[in-house]
Amino acid sequence: NAGVTQTPKFQVLKTGQSMTLQCAQDMNHEYMSWYRQDPGMGLRLIHYSVGAGITDQGEVPNGYNVSRSTTEDFPLRLLSAAPSQTSVYFCASSYGQGETGTEAFFGQGTRLTVV
Amino acid sequence: AQRVTQPEKLLSVFKGAPVELKCNYSYSGSPELFWYVQYSRQRLQLLLRHISRESIKGFTADLNKGETSFHLKKPFAQEEDSAMYYCALKRWGSNYKLTFGKGTLLTVNP
Numbered sequence: 577n578a579g580v581t582q583t584p585k586f587q588v589l590k591t592g593q594s595m596t597l598q599c600a601q602d603m604n605h606e607y608m609s610w611y612r613q614d615p616g617m618g619l620r621l622i623h624y625s626v627g628a629g630i631t632d633q634g635e636v637p638n639g640y641n642v643s644r645s646t647t648e649d650f651p652l653r654l655l656s657a658a659p660s661q662t663s664v665y666f667c668a669s670s671y672g673q674g675e676t677g678t679e680a681f682f683g684q685g686t687r688l689t690v691v
Numbered sequence: 692a693q694r695v696t697q698p699e700k701l702l703s704v705f706k707g708a709p710v711e712l713k714c715n716y717s718y719s720g721s722p723e724l725f726w727y728v729q730y731s732r733q734r735l736q737l738l739l740r741h742i743s744r745e746s747i748k749g750f751t752a753d754l755n756k757g758e759t760s761f762h763l764k765k766p767f768a769q770e771e772d773s774a775m776y777y778c779a780l781k782r783w784g785s786n787y788k789l790t791f792g793k794g795t796l797l798t799v800n801p
Contacts (some may be wrong), residue, residue, distance in 0.1 A: 680789055
């Protein structure tokens with residue numbers, strides 16, 4: 577059982593470049609989300625999806641786009657990379673509404689550096 | 692709005708000493724509280740959830756609704772407990788919008 581898989585693990589971008597961070601889960605979870613982890617800031621929610629075709633903004637959505645065409649995949653797109661987007665990005669998935677105490681499963685993270 | 696506060700960024704203890712990582716929250720509805728742990732360069736993983744009232748790796752946490760706290764405790768710290776700990780909150784019965792605190796880096800010295 578692979579769980580939540582993120583690719584790539586590491587990436588260096590130049591300012592202004594675009595790229596897509598991939599996230600896939602094989603647990604048939606309804607809910608998927610993207611967080612960024614910065615020192616002293618904890619994890620902040622970028623975008624989330626409650627099911628295929630449904631996405632919404634989190635706390636820090638600017639500069640990022642998402643789509644959810646399938647239950648399994650939830651890619652995060654950086655439109656025009658900026659140094660402020662240097663961070664570690666985590667994708668997570670979990671069961672949807674109605675489940676109490678259900679844990680979120682995280683990917684191994686993508687360490688992105690924008691120069 | 693929901694908010695989670697972890698007042699200590701860093702906490703350092705010696706092996707065998709008790710440890711308490713503080714977590715306070717603000718939320719107008721019924722919350723579910725969790726502790727997640729991240730060992731060095733690994734993914735986050737669930738440590739405890741308040742509704743289970745379980746003890747994992749010797750850690751316990753009790754939800755105190757009066758004080759809006761969910762502190763994580765262990766009577767005797769081990770070196771392998773060194774990690775980043777995040778307290779997290781979500782609305783009861785929903786997995787939408789899990790809100791994390793800023794984390795506490797625990798170091799257990801030999």
